[in-house]
Amino acid sequence: MTVSPHPHSTGTGTDSGPSASTDKRPRTKRGERTLRLLLDAAAEEFGVRGYYDGSIARIAQRAGVAIGSFYTYFDSKEAVFRALVADMSRQVREHVVPHILAAPDRLSGERAGMAAYLQFVRTHKALYRIIDESAFVAEDAYRRHYVDVAQSYASSLAQAFGRGEIADGDWHVRAWAIMGMNVFLGLKFGVWDDGQPVDEIAAAAHDLIANGLAPR
Amino acid sequence: MTVSPHPHSTGTGTDSGPSASTDKRPRTKRGERTLRLLLDAAAEEFGVRGYYDGSIARIAQRAGVAIGSFYTYFDSKEAVFRALVADMSRQVREHVVPHILAAPDRLSGERAGMAAYLQFVRTHKALYRIIDESAFVAEDAYRRHYVDVAQSYASSLAQAFGRGEIADGDWHVRAWAIMGMNVFLGLKFGVWDDGQPVDEIAAAAHDLIANGLAPR
DNA sequence: CTGAAACATGAACCACTATTCAACTACGGG
DNA sequence: CCCGTAGTTGAATAGTGGTTCATGTTTCAG
Numbered sequence: 001m002t003v004s005p006h007p008h009s010t011g012t013g014t015d016s017g018p019s020a021s022t023d024k025r026p027r028t029k030r031g032e033r034t035l036r037l038l039l040d041a042a043a044e045e046f047g048v049r050g051y052y053d054g055s056i057a058r059i060a061q062r063a064g065v066a067i068g069s070f071y072t073y074f075d076s077k078e079a080v081f082r083a084l085v086a087d088m089s090r091q092v093r094e095h096v097v098p099h100i101l102a103a104p105d106r107l108s109g110e111r112a113g114m115a116a117y118l119q120f121v122r123t124h125k126a127l128y129r130i131i132d133e134s135a136f137v138a139e140d141a142y143r144r145h146y147v148d149v150a151q152s153y154a155s156s157l158a159q160a161f162g163r164g165e166i167a168d169g170d171w172h173v174r175a176w177a178i179m180g181m182n183v184f185l186g187l188k189f190g191v192w193d194d195g196q197p198v199d200e201i202a203a204a205a206h207d208l209i210a211n212g213l214a215p216r
Numbered sequence: 217m218t219v220s221p222h223p224h225s226t227g228t229g230t231d232s233g234p235s236a237s238t239d240k241r242p243r244t245k246r247g248e249r250t251l252r253l254l255l256d257a258a259a260e261e262f263g264v265r266g267y268y269d270g271s272i273a274r275i276a277q278r279a280g281v282a283i284g285s286f287y288t289y290f291d292s293k294e295a296v297f298r299a300l301v302a303d304m305s306r307q308v309r310e311h312v313v314p315h316i317l318a319a320p321d322r323l324s325g326e327r328a329g330m331a332a333y334l335q336f337v338r339t340h341k342a343l344y345r346i347i348d349e350s351a352f353v354a355e356d357a358y359r360r361h362y363v364d365v366a367q368s369y370a371s372s373l374a375q376a377f378g379r380g381e382i383a384d385g386d387w388h389v390r391a392w393a394i395m396g397m398n399v400f401l402g403l404k405f406g407v408w409d410d411g412q413p414v415d416e417i418a419a420a421a422h423d424l425i426a427n428g429l430a431p432r
Numbered sequence: 433c434t435g436a437a438a439c440a441t442g443a444a445c446c447a448c449t450a451t452t453c454a455a456c457t458a459c460g461g462g
Numbered sequence: 463c464c465c466g467t468a469g470t471t472g473a474a475t476a477g478t479g480g481t482t483c484a485t486g487t488t489t490c491a492g
Binding site for chain 3: 244245246271272273283284286287292293
Binding site: 132208 | 400408428
C-alpha cells in the first residue's frame with residue numbers, strides 16, 4: 001500500500017501559511033520519510049481494522065516509530081484519517097479517469113471506466129473501506145469526494161450530449177445514479193466476490209446504462 | 217421513531233429454546249414496554265450520534281430507564297445495534313414492496329418503488345444511517361440485508377422478463393446496479409438534499425433504468 | 433564546526449464508557 | 463394474600479487507547 005504524503009492543513013485556511021496552531025509539515029528529508037511511513041501504516045491499519053478499532057499505537061508500530069512521532073505529523077487520529085481519505089480519493093480518480101478519456105466515445109468510456117474501477121477496487125480493498133467509512137468519521141470529506149466526482153461526471157455527460165453521443169436527460173440525477181451503480185458493483189463484485197472477470201460485469205453494467213431495461 | 221421489538225437470538229441457535237446463556241426476551245407487559253422504549257431510544261441515539269459515539273448510558277436515559285435495565289434485554293452494545301439493523305431492514309421492505317406490487321408492470325413498479333424509497337428515507341434519516349453504518353459494525357448483517365434485497369430483486373426481474381416486460385440480461389448484475397442507484401439517490405436526494413420533489417428524481421432515474429443513455 | 437530548530441522517544445496521564453452486581457421492587461399465578 | 467420470578471436500579475469496576483511532555487538525538491544552514 002502506497003500513499004503520497006500531503007497532510008495539507010486540516011483546518012480553515014489554505015496551505016499557504018502556518019495560519020493555525022503549529023505547522024506539522026516536515027522540514028527535513030528524515031521528516032518526509034517518517035511521514036510517508038506513517039501514512040502507509042495508517043492506510044493499512046485503518047483498511048484492515050477500520051477507524052475505531054484501529055489504534056495509533058499500532059500505526060506507530062507498523063511504521064516502526066514511536067507513538068510520539070505520530071503527533072509530530074498529525075494533530076489527532078481523525079486528522080490522519082482525513083489525510084488518507086483525500087489521498088485515496090485522488091488515487092481512485094487518477095486510476096480511472098485516463099481509461100475513460102482513452103475511449104472513443106462517452107458510452108464506451110463508461111464501460112472502460114467501470115472495468116478499471118472494479119479492477120482497482122479488487123487490488124485496493126483497504127482503500128475502498130477507508131473512503132466508505134469516512135461517511136461516519138469525516139462526513140464532510142466523504143461528501144466532498146462524491147460531490148466532486150458527481151460534478152465532473154455530470155459535466156462530462158453534458159458534453160457527450162453536445163456531441164450527440166447520449167440522449168438528453170437530467171445530468172445530475174444520472175451522475176449520482178451511475179456513481180451508485182459503480183460503487184455497489186464495486187462492493188459486490190470487487191470486494192466481496194472477486195471471482196467473475198471484471199469485463200463481464202462491466203459489459204452487463206454497460207448494457208444497462210446504455211440501453212436500459214425496456215424490451216427492444 | 218418507532219421500532220417493533222424482536223431482539224431474536226443474536227447467537228448461534230434458533231430462537232426456539234433458551235439454548236445459549238440467558239434468554240433475554242421479556243415475559244411480562246412491563247418488560248415488553250421497556251424493551252420497546254429501549255429499541256426506540258437506541259434507534260434515535262445511533263441515528264444521531266452513530267454507533268461509536270452513541271452510548272448505552274444515553275440510550276437508557278432517552279428511554280427513561282436505568283443502565284442496568286438495558287442489560288436485562290441486550291447482551292451488549294453490538295447486540296442492540298444488530299437488533300435494530302434487522303428491524304429497519306424489515307421496515308424498509310415493508311414500506312417499499314407494496315408500492316412496487318401495486319404497479320401495473322415491473323418498469324412502472326420500479327418508478328413507484330424508487331419514489332416510495334426516497335420518501336421513506338426522507339422521513340427516516342436515522343434509519344438510513346444505521347443500515348449504512350452496519351457495514352462497519354456488523355458486516356454480516358449488512359451483507360445479509362443487501363444480499364436478500366438483491367435476491368428478491370433479481371428474481372422479480374426474471375419474472376418480468378417472462379412476461380415480456382423487460383429485455384434479457386444479467387439479472388444479478390442488474391439487481392446490484394439498481395440497488396446501488398437507489399441507495400445513492402437516497403443519500404443524495406433523500407438525506408442530504410431533500411428539496412426537490414421525489415417524483416422528479418424518480419422520473420429521471422426511471423428514464424435511465426428504462427431507456428439508458430443511448431441516443432434514440 | 434556549531435548551535436538552534438527539527439525530530440524521536442515512550443512512559444504516564446486521563447477521560448471515557450461498556451459491563452457487572454448486589455440490593456431492591458413490581459408482577460401475577462395459584 | 464403469598465411467594466417465586468421478572469424486572470429495576472445506579473454506583474463501582476475495569477479496560478481501553480488517545481494524547482501529552484520532558485528528555486535525548488539528529489539535521490543542516492551559516
